[in-house]
Amino acid sequence: MFIIFAVNICSYYMSPRPVKLRKISDPPIISGFKPYGKNKSNGKPDLTFLNLEEYEALRLCDYLMLDQLQASSLMNISRPTLTRIYGRARQKIAEAFVLGKQIIIEGGKIYFDSDWYNCKSCGCVFNNPDKQKIIGECPLCRAKDFTNCSEFSHKSKESLKRKRNKK
Amino acid sequence: MKVAITSTGNSMDSKLDQRFGRCSHFMIYDTETKGMEFIPNPNKDAQEGAGPASVQLVASRNVQKIISGEFGIKIKSLLDRLKIQMIVLKEPEKKIEDIINMLNH
Numbered sequence: 001m002f003i004i005f006a007v008n009i010c011s012y013y014m015s016p017r018p019v020k021l022r023k024i025s026d027p028p029i030i031s032g033f034k035p036y037g038k039n040k041s042n043g044k045p046d047l048t049f050l051n052l053e054e055y056e057a058l059r060l061c062d063y064l065m066l067d068q069l070q071a072s073s074l075m076n077i078s079r080p081t082l083t084r085i086y087g088r089a090r091q092k093i094a095e096a097f098v099l100g101k102q103i104i105i106e107g108g109k110i111y112f113d114s115d116w117y118n119c120k121s122c123g124c125v126f127n128n129p130d131k132q133k134i135i136g137e138c139p140l141c142r143a144k145d146f147t148n149c150s151e152f153s154h155k156s157k158e159s160l161k162r163k164r165n166k167k
Numbered sequence: 168m169k170v171a172i173t174s175t176g177n178s179m180d181s182k183l184d185q186r187f188g189r190c191s192h193f194m195i196y197d198t199e200t201k202g203m204e205f206i207p208n209p210n211k212d213a214q215e216g217a218g219p220a221s222v223q224l225v226a227s228r229n230v231q232k233i234i235s236g237e238f239g240i241k242i243k244s245l246l247d248r249l250k251i252q253m254i255v256l257k258e259p260e261k262k263i264e265d266i267i268n269m270l271n272h
Contacts, residue, residue: 026255140256142272
């Protein structure tokens with residue numbers, strides 16, 4: 001009786017442990033992929049949202065050919081967690097390939113190892129080593145059109161709308 | 168201010184090397200005097216520790232920015248500590264001449 005009571009109270013008052021942040025060491029240079037040559041003529045292709053943590057897992061495991069233990073230590077998470085993220089990444093990409101969906105890279109519980117910026121005019125990615133200074137221009141082409149990569153982790157309106165619709 | 172560019176050869180026509188630690192040459196460019204210097208990388212064929220050794224070589228020249236295609240995991244924290252700015256340019260077809268023109272622009 002008491003145990004049931006205690007469990008009920010626990011589930012009522014305690015929320016689960018918050019998700020541990022995953023470390024991303026290289027921001028993606030693009031924000032998604034589009035399919036082409038689709039037979040269907042009705043408008044835009046469907047969207048799949050690939051999280052940044054899934055992108056990073058895929059980059060470490062398949063592009064840099066690290067094993068999962070090394071990749072997990074680089075992302076500052078446990079090995080089983082990395083395997084789950086990696087599995088989800090492959091599932092999403094396979095789904096996009098098979099169904100001809102568009103892939104959008106955004107969102108995820110992440111942090112960057114440094115302050116990264118992405119220049120829109122020359123396409124380079126640079127960091128800010130001196131935190132006291134504010135960067136006013138791209139160090140390579142002097143353009144003022146650049147974005148902070150941490151904006152990647154913010155979800156776009158479209159993905160939020162989709163989530164609400166699912167519920 | 169000095170800028171280091173990783174290069175595949177020792178001329179202005181050579182291309183941007185996509186690796187930092189094991190690139191074939193470092194090109195040190197001074198934005199004030201417009202002087203340039205090519206240094207062959209002694210760690211080109213190193214089995215291990217090419218990155219940190221290359222950082223040491225570049226840092227000894229008082230470089231403030233490094234332009235390369237990719238930086239390894241070991242190097243990033245090192246460069247952060249030395250307060251050297253990393254610029255990642257994933258365009259292997261870009262010539263050294265073009266990059267210098269961009270810097271002078």
